[in-house]
Every structure is written in structure tokens, then in C-alpha cells.
Amino acid sequence: MYAQLVETGLKKVRDVADMSPEEQAFQARVDADIKIEPKDWMPEAYRRTLIRQIQQHAHSEVVGMLPEGNWITRAPSLQRKAILMAKVQDEAGHGLYLYCAAETLGVSRDEMIADLHAGKVKYSSIFNYPTLTWADIGTIGWLVDGAAIMNQIPLCRCSFGPYARAMIRVCKEESFHQRQGFDIMLALCRGTDEQQAMAQDALDRWWWPSLMMFGPSDAESVHSAQSARWKIKLLSNDELRQRFVDQTAPQADFLGLRIPDDKLAWNEARGHYDFGEIDWQEFHEVIKGHGPCNRDRMRTRVKAWEDGAWVREAALAHAEKRAKREAKQAA
Amino acid sequence: MNSEWPLWEVFIRSQHGLAHKHVGSLHAPDAGMAIKNARDVYTRRNEGISIWVARSADIHASSPGDRAALFEPSNDKVYRHPTFFPMPEEVKHI
Numbered sequence: 001m002y003a004q005l006v007e008t009g010l011k012k013v014r015d016v017a018d019m020s021p022e023e024q025a026f027q028a029r030v031d032a033d034i035k036i037e038p039k040d041w042m043p044e045a046y047r048r049t050l051i052r053q054i055q056q057h058a059h060s061e062v063v064g065m066l067p068e069g070n071w072i073t074r075a076p077s078l079q080r081k082a083i084l085m086a087k088v089q090d091e092a093g094h095g096l097y098l099y100c101a102a103e104t105l106g107v108s109r110d111e112m113i114a115d116l117h118a119g120k121v122k123y124s125s126i127f128n129y130p131t132l133t134w135a136d137i138g139t140i141g142w143l144v145d146g147a148a149i150m151n152q153i154p155l156c157r158c159s160f161g162p163y164a165r166a167m168i169r170v171c172k173e174e175s176f177h178q179r180q181g182f183d184i185m186l187a188l189c190r191g192t193d194e195q196q197a198m199a200q201d202a203l204d205r206w207w208w209p210s211l212m213m214f215g216p217s218d219a220e221s222v223h224s225a226q227s228a229r230w231k232i233k234l235l236s237n238d239e240l241r242q243r244f245v246d247q248t249a250p251q252a253d254f255l256g257l258r259i260p261d262d263k264l265a266w267n268e269a270r271g272h273y274d275f276g277e278i279d280w281q282e283f284h285e286v287i288k289g290h291g292p293c294n295r296d297r298m299r300t301r302v303k304a305w306e307d308g309a310w311v312r313e314a315a316l317a318h319a320e321k322r323a324k325r326e327a328k329q330a331a
Numbered sequence: 332m333n334s335e336w337p338l339w340e341v342f343i344r345s346q347h348g349l350a351h352k353h354v355g356s357l358h359a360p361d362a363g364m365a366i367k368n369a370r371d372v373y374t375r376r377n378e379g380i381s382i383w384v385a386r387s388a389d390i391h392a393s394s395p396g397d398r399a400a401l402f403e404p405s406n407d408k409v410y411r412h413p414t415f416f417p418m419p420e421e422v423k424h425i
Contacts, residue, residue: 037395039392039395040395093371093372093373096357096372097372100357101355103338104356108335109335109358166355173375312336315360315361
């Protein structure tokens with residue numbers, strides 16, 4: 001879903017008949033589950049699609065630090081503050097693994113940051129919503145990290161080596177995130193009437209945006225079909241979303257919370273939960289930049305980058321000065 | 332001024348007796364910062380007891396395109412494997 005809107009640049013799925021010998025050999029490797037590594041031959045469209053998808057994933061991790069960082073100073077206990085800091089540090093780490101994976105494809109960090117700031121590449125729509133209460137932090141860990149895990153586990157098997165290996169690291173760390181969130185929800189739902197109401201309010205606001213994380217139905221999408229052929233998208237948006245609902249509905253029941261969907265019901269015949277219509281207009285508006293926090297998020301990121309320029313330059317200047325001094329002393 | 336920090340490859344030894352394993356890369360202005368950053372990015376859960384960092388520019392790699400020719404010499408030397416030599420059952424410790 002960091003591939004919420006990743007275009008492959010192609011109008012139809014590549015046909016073997018249209019492929020050069022190199023591309024046929026490449027596709028055969030992908031079909032045989034042999035990993036593609038950075039210096040291997042790959043179609044330009046595969047490279048460009050991965051550069052976009054991996055960097056959008058990286059940007060999502062880093063922007064995702066902001067709604068949660070918002071509550072570090074106001075966590076209800078010292079332990080919860082330390083735990084939240086550890087989670088936010090993990091998100092920074094995830095962003096860094098992913099930026100480095102993207103860089104193996106020939107794009108620089110500066111280029112990726114510039115494209116983010118210019119709005120040329122996106123980050124996940126979910127991070128454009130505000131965290132209004134402490135319960136939002138629990139809900140994010142439970143639902144948003146839960147949805148991320150849903151998407152990231154299949155990606156551990158994706159065709160591009162550095163991305164797959166980064167996903168394996170990320171998945172190991174992500175389970176703590178979801179448990180941290182659910183732990184907060186448990187404490188609130190076992191607490192006072194006000195705490196339970198706060199938990200319910202957070203669920204009311206985060207449920208639908210979490211479902212939107214998986215992106216619109218892509219049964220008809222050429223990009224999704226091509227990405228599936230390249231094994232950089234392993235399951236469809238609808239499949240992932242259905243799994244997420246099936247997994248999460250019983251968790252909400254356990255908490256004693258009501259998912260804000262009148263149409264949510266177990267369908268015995270299908271073996272899945274039925275659920276209501278998503279308001280895709282809201283999704284598209286948020287992606288376009290009109291969500292509650294888009295401008296704020298970008299302003300914060302741009303400021304952090306610009307304010308940090310002197311640190312990056314000073315560190316380099318200092319390293320150069322020291323290297324020169326050591327060379328002179330050795331001479 | 333290009334203030335992009337150089338890229339470093341990071342190798343971690345997770346336990347005594349094991350070799351350092353490549354875990355990824357990061358940007359840092361010098362080796363000291365690279366090690367500190369590697370500690371923060373790659374060992375938040377006690378994954379390592381030792382860190383090596385090497386400038387990515389100093390890593391030399393064989394070319395995937397040359398793989399067949401480069402590794403060809405060992406393809407037909409199956410006698411390098413002990414299984415090439417059937418041993419009589421009566422002979423022990425061999």
C-alpha cells in the first residue's frame with residue numbers, strides 16, 4: 001500500500017513475445033523465485049517502478065514518525081514514553097533501511113528527498129490524519145501497524161533482493177509495534193468509562209482511513225497486474241484488505257469496541273466478513289494534498305531538512321579537516 | 332556544495348564465533364560516525380557484538396554478467412566433493 005499509487009509506466013502487461021532475450025531471461029528468473037540483485041540486468045520499467053515504490057515506503061516511515069512523535073511528551077507514564085520513543089526510533093530505522101535499498105537502484109538520497117518535498121512522490125495517505133488523543137497512539141499501533149504487517153509480510157518474498165531483505169528486518173520489528181498499540185487499547189478498554197469512550201472515539205476516526213491504506217480495488221489495474229508479474233506486489237489490494245478486516249474484527253470484539261460500520265457482518269457462506277463501502281473520494285482528496293495534515297507534514301519535513309543542512313555540511317567539513325590533519329601527521 | 336555524506340556498507344558479527352554478515356548500508360561523514368550510526372540503525376535489539384563499516388566505493392564486486400565464466404572452473408571438478416568417492420562399508424572412520 002505504499003504502492004497506493006505506483007505507476008509502472010506501461011500500458012499493458014509485458015508479453016513474452018515482445019521481450020528481448022535479456023528481458024525473457026529476467027522474467028524467467030522472477031518466475032523461478034530467483035532474487036534480482038542491484039547489478040543484475042533489469043527492465044528500465046521494473047527499476048523505475050521499484051525506485052518509486054521503495055522510496056514511497058521509506059518516506060511513509062519517516063513521515064509516520066510525526067503523528068506518533070506528537071505524543072511522546074504526553075505519554076501517560078515514563079515507561080510508555082520510553083516505549084513510544086523506541087517505536088518512533090524503529091520507524092526512522094525502517095525508513096533508513098528502505099532508502100538504502102532504493103539507492104542500490106541508482107537514485108540518490110538527495111534526489112528522493114527533493115522529489116518528496118516537491119510532491120512528485122507520495123507517502124501513505126494514513127499519515128495525513130491527526131493524533132488527537134492518547135488513544136490514537138494505541139489505535140495507530142493496532143490498526144495502522146497491523147495493516148502494514150499485512151502488506152509487508154508478503155513483500156519479504158518480493159523479487160528484488162535488497163527490498164525483500166529490508167522487509168524481513170522490518171517485519172521482525174513491526175510485531176512489537178502492533179502489540180504496543182493493542183496493549184494501550186487493552187489498558188484503556190479495561191479502564192474508566194472516559195478511557196473506554198476515548199478508545200471508541202479513536203477507533204471511530206481511524207477505522208476507515210486504515211482500510212483506505214490498502215488502496216482502491218485493483219482488479220482492473222494494469223499497473224497492479226504488471227507489478228504482480230514482476231513479483232513486487234504479491235497480493236491484490238482487495239485481498240489484503242479482506243484479510244485485515246477478518247483478522248481485526250474479532251480483536252475489536254475482544255476489546256469491547258464497536259467498529260463503525262453497520263454493514264460489517266460475518267458471512268458464513270463466503271467464510272469472510274462483509275463490510276461497507278469505502279468513501280474513495282476522501283482517499284483521493286487526501287492523496288491530492290487536501291487531508292487534515294498534509295501541509296503540516298510537508299512543512300515539518302521540509303523544515304527539518306533545511307534546518308539540518310548546516311549539521312550535514314559541518315559534519316563533512318569536520319571529517320575532511322580531521323582526515324587532512326591525520327594525513328599530515330602521518331607524513 | 333554537495334553535502335551528501337558518503338555511503339558505507341555495514342557488517343555485523345552477531346555472536347562470538349560467527350563471521351560478520353552484511354546487513355545493509357548507511358550514509359555517514361566518516362568512519363567513527365558510520366559505526367555509531369550502524370549501532371543505532373542495525374543493532375537496536377542487541378543484534379551484534381561487533382560492527383565493521385567499509386566505504387561502499389571500496390567494495391569491489393564480480394559482475395553478474397561474468398558469473399558463468401568466472402565460476403566455470405569448478406563446474407566439472409565434482410571430485411572435490413567427498414561423495415565422489417564410494418568407500419567400502421567395512422572401512423570405518425573415512
